[in-house]
Amino acid sequence: MFIHKPVMVQQVLEFLDISASDTLIDCTLGEGGHTSHFLGRIKDGIVIGIEQDAEVLQRALKRIKNKAERFMPVLGNFSNLKKIANERIGGSADKVFFDLGISMYHFKLSGRGFSFSQNEPLDMRLDQSKSLCASDVVNKFEERKLAEIIWAYGEERFSNRIAAFIIRERAKKQITMTKELADIVTRAIPKRYWPKNIHPATKTFQALRIFVNDEIEILENALREGIELLRQGGRICVISFHSLEDRIVKSVFRELSRGCTCPPDFPVCVCGKKKLIRTMTKRPLVPDEDEIKINPASRSAKLRCAVKIHKGSANITTTMKVTA
Ligand SMILES: C[S@@+](CC[C@H](N)C(=O)[O-])C[C@H]1O[C@@H](n2cnc3c(N)ncnc32)[C@H](O)[C@@H]1O
Structure with a gap:
């Protein structure tokens, strides 16, 4: 196990x-x-x-x-x-x-979208009795609020661009899965600014998780x-x-x-x-x-x-x- x-x-x-x-x-x-x-x-x-x-x-x-x-x-x-x-x-x-x-269980086995290495629903709640999940934030929050969350909890310098890309993409189709979001974030960050040691979406995923769980x-x-x-x-x-x-x-x-x-x-x-x-x-x-x-x-x-x-x-x- x-x-x-x-x-x-x-x-x-x-x-x-x-x-x-x-x-x-x-x-x-x-x-x-x-x-x-x-x-x-x-x-x-x-x-x-x-x-x-x-x-x-x-x-x-x-x-x-x-x-x-x-x-x-x-x-x-x-x-x-x-x-x-x-x-x-x-x-x-x-x-x-x-x-x-969070625990390794959350990343590897929970199926709740903490990691983009598997394609999972964007949930990210540690306490499953809470109502707000990551896909609510991504699909319902206004652009300014999204940018604020990504900046405050991810310290992501491209927070405004990422929020703008999310708003544009969700107008076409709801963003419900980790791979979709990781892909949007990756496209929002100019390639020459992609971090060397981590996936471009790492900070955005961290920010959403911290916000959803009031960490x-x-x-x-x-x-x-x-x-x-x-x-x-x-x-x-x-x-x-x-x-x-x-x-x-x-x-x-x-x-x-x-x-x-x-x-x-x-x-x-x-x-x-x-x-x-x-x-x-x-x-x-x-x-x-x-x-x-x-x-x-x-x-x-x-x-x-x-x-x-x-x-x-x-x-x-x-x-x-x-x-x-
Ligand atoms: C890094 S893991 C702890 C691992 C643990 N020390 C071990 O060795 O197995 C953090 C755990 O704390 C829980 N957790 C995070 N925030 C919490 C909170 N506000 N109240 C209670 N549990 C929380 C998470 O669900 C997660 O299982």
């Missing part, structure tokens, strides 16, 4: 420094790759695994069945992290882990909730796979490890903010060459970790959002 290979396992285990009695929340359970390693160390604690995709959750359950008594699977979204933790474990944890993005705008609050949940001395590790995600992780870690935000000429602190965490990775860690050779999908992974030093509010706010 094809199975997702967890990335940077040794580094994650080292930084999380798991004890036998820990309560650990894996916010992106996926196929349970990391969680099976966590369960190898947690002997009388518990691992909660949150996954929004019911099919993927089933695959994790198969992988983990022999350790089921210390494992609590949750079909849900990490945008509800605090609520889930309050209901299941009384609201605090020793370790919190995120491995962002960016829920991340900041989830990180803040994860940090709030940690007990003193608890640790958080986050693996991201593109710069938009890593920027958010970096800025939340930086803000919460800074503490007082009063102007430097104030004689005493009036904001009352404490440093909640200490960042353990000044720069993000990346997989070594051996791992990339064995698992090329790991090549863009970046790992950041922090330790909780004070209890307190992580001041929940919201980030960038391109609204429908």
Whole structure:
């Protein structure tokens, strides 16, 4: 059976420094790759695994069945992290882990149009109970909004041209399949600007997936909730796979490890903010060459970790959002 290979396992285990009695929340359970390693160390604690995709959750359950008594699977979204933790474990944890993005299952087996290497319907929903799918965005959104999504979430410099090409083509016929869309995007980008190492449609597909699954705008609050949940001395590790995600992780870690935000000429602190965490990775860690050779999908992974030093509010706010 094809199975997702967890990335940077040794580094994650080292930084999380798991004890036998820990309560650990894996916010992106996926196929349970990391969680099976966590369960190898947690002997009388518990691992909660949150996954929004019911099919993927089933695959994790198969992988983990022999350790089921210390494992609590949750079909849900990490945008509800605090609520889930309050209901299941009384609201605090020793370790919190995120491995962002999608699983290899999604690319290779789901049939939901995450990749253009197979010709599949343009769906891209991780949570199949949601109503908006990628073909709705491509066929119904106005040109300006499409360009905005492709620019904001794909950082694609030809976003305006791609949106214009999509509008022109969909006037002739609805765009429902991955190969059709990949072909339109490829034609929209002048050949001399095609990227060397990736397919010309890669960034557009990434943008649509991020938008359909609200991947960016829920991340900041989830990180803040994860940090709030940690007990003193608890640790958080986050693996991201593109710069938009890593920027958010970096800025939340930086803000919460800074503490007082009063102007430097104030004689005493009036904001009352404490440093909640200490960042353990000044720069993000990346997989070594051996791992990339064995698992090329790991090549863009970046790992950041922090330790909780004070209890307190992580001041929940919201980030960038391109609204429908
Ligand atoms: C990179 S995979 C995790 C792989 C996992 N660490 C393993 O080793 O098997 C990310 C998983 O998180 C899930 N996911 C993404 N965003 C989520 C969210 N907001 N809430 C819950 N699950 C999410 C995806 O469906 C996917 O299965």
